Structure formats: structure tokens, C-alpha cells
Amino acid sequence: MTSTDQKPLKGWRVLVPRGGPWGDGVAYDLRAQGATPVVAPMINFAATQDAPGLEQALADLAGGTFDWLTVTSATTVDVLSSHRASVPEGTRIAAVGETTAAALVAAGYTVDFVPSIDSSATALLEEWTEMAAGSPRRRVLTLRSEIAKPTLTDGLIARGHDVRSVVAYRTVGVPVSDRIREDVASGRVRAILVTSGSVAEQVHEQLGDVPEGVLIACIGPRTAKDARRSGVRVDVVAPERSAASLIQSLVDISRQEEPRTDSAAIAGLADLLDRSTTE
Secondary structure, X not given: OOHHXXXXXXXXXXXXXXXXXXXXXXXXXXXXXXXXXXXXXXXXXXXXXXHHHHHHHHHHHHOOXXXXXXXXXXXXXXXXXXXXXXXXXXXXXXXXXXXXXXXXXXXXXOOOEOOXXXXXXXXXXXXXXXXXXXXXXXXXXXXXXXXXXXXXXHHHHHOOXXXXXXXXXXXEEOOOOHHHHHHHHHOOOOEEEEOOHHHHHXXXXXXXXXXXXXXXXXOOHHHHHHHHHOOOOOOEEOOXXXXXXXXXXXXXXXXXXXXXXXXXXXXXXXXXXXXXXXX
């Protein structure tokens, strides 16, 4: 077995557009495949502008007002934890996917339902509806990002449930450094991970027309659709909405390619050598 087989992403510099535990985990997994992760957060999360509404919803949650709580991101879990939100035994929790479910469990919450096919609001709605078929009208609290599509809320209302939708946090753009822009424009970055529609918007706004030699990889078909809508070219689409699937998609592409000998790759090597002699 060659070193390339063992480290299929050797020589690749991959832009990771999120920081925190998620970004750290992806960076670790990329290194395991031989890549050099470039962690440059392009989005961050800020407090909701409707703090009274959120606080009232969490107070009602603790008081047993709701039959179900839906959680569609690990960031929402951070909000629950920071507010020390209490979920009574009579209230069940539905998580959008395994990553969110793991974050809930780590924070001390019990997860009652996770969709099995896809980590998305649509899958959560469809599978949950099948599971709860014939059940009476439920009182549901949906906590969401300010820019989240109302897919889950509207779907639950259409199915006759009593839903309160509350903004738990805002997503804001984070400017990347000039060096990152230069590395993308020159092709020193081999791939850019697009993990959400909001990241896609930042890629379009901050990086402009990404060179053809730089792969833009999206975490699932829905994110790819959002990226195209934002004006971002899509080269790779992970079949599943997970970091593991996204990285595997890059590995699959790398194994189909001939070794790079283009000027961008040479420039990238020269740049790395230059940095090693000056740091």
C-alpha cells in the first residue's frame, strides 16, 4: 500500500469554514487523511434579538407547556445550555440528526426521536409525522436560527399541531483574512467545505469567483441547492449531511485524479516551504 493510499488527501489544503468543536473535529479527520486543514470561520452565532421571547419560551418549557421540543442544530443546544434550560420529563425532544442528538446528550438532555434517513428539517418532519400518526394535537416548541427556513414549523402547523416558533440565535458573517482570499484565488487551497446555506452566502460574498481548480464541496444535496441559489459553483456533493460523508467525498475525488503538477500546486508547495523557513 502506498502512502497516497494511506493518506489520499496528502498535499491538499482544505478550507474549513467553521470553528469551535465542529471545526476542530473536521480538522482532525482531514489530517488523518493527509490533508492540511485551513480553519477560517466564515460564520458565527450571536444572541437572538428577541431575548424576552426566548426567555418566556424556555420558562414555559420548564413549566411543562409543551409536549415536544425540536432541536435542529448543535448551536441551539449551546443556547439551551447557556440558559440552563430545563426540560421536564413529560416533554419529549426531537433532534434533527445524530450530531445534534449527541450534543443534547452531552449537555444532559434525553433525546426521544432522531430521523433515520437524513439530517434535515424535512426528514424530521416526515418521519416524525409517520411515527405520530393518529396521535392527538401536540404542543410543540421549535427553536431555530433567525435565517432558518420555516419548513418544520409550517409542516407541523399544517398537520394540526399547536406550534410556537422562537428564534434562539442569529447567524452572522465573519470576514476572512486577505491571506485566505489570496490562497483561494491562487489555487493554494484545493477544496472549500460548504456546510450550510449561510456559509455558501459568505463564500460568494467574500471569495467571489472561485477558480475552477478549487473544489467546492457541499454537505448534502440541500446545502448544494442553497449554494447554487447563492451563486456558488458546486463541484462535490456529499450524499449525507455529515462531516464524515463530506470528507469521504473528497477522498473519493482524490482517488479518481492524477497527481497534481499544475502551477497552482507548485505555487502552494513553494509557499509552504517559504513559511517553514520564516516561522
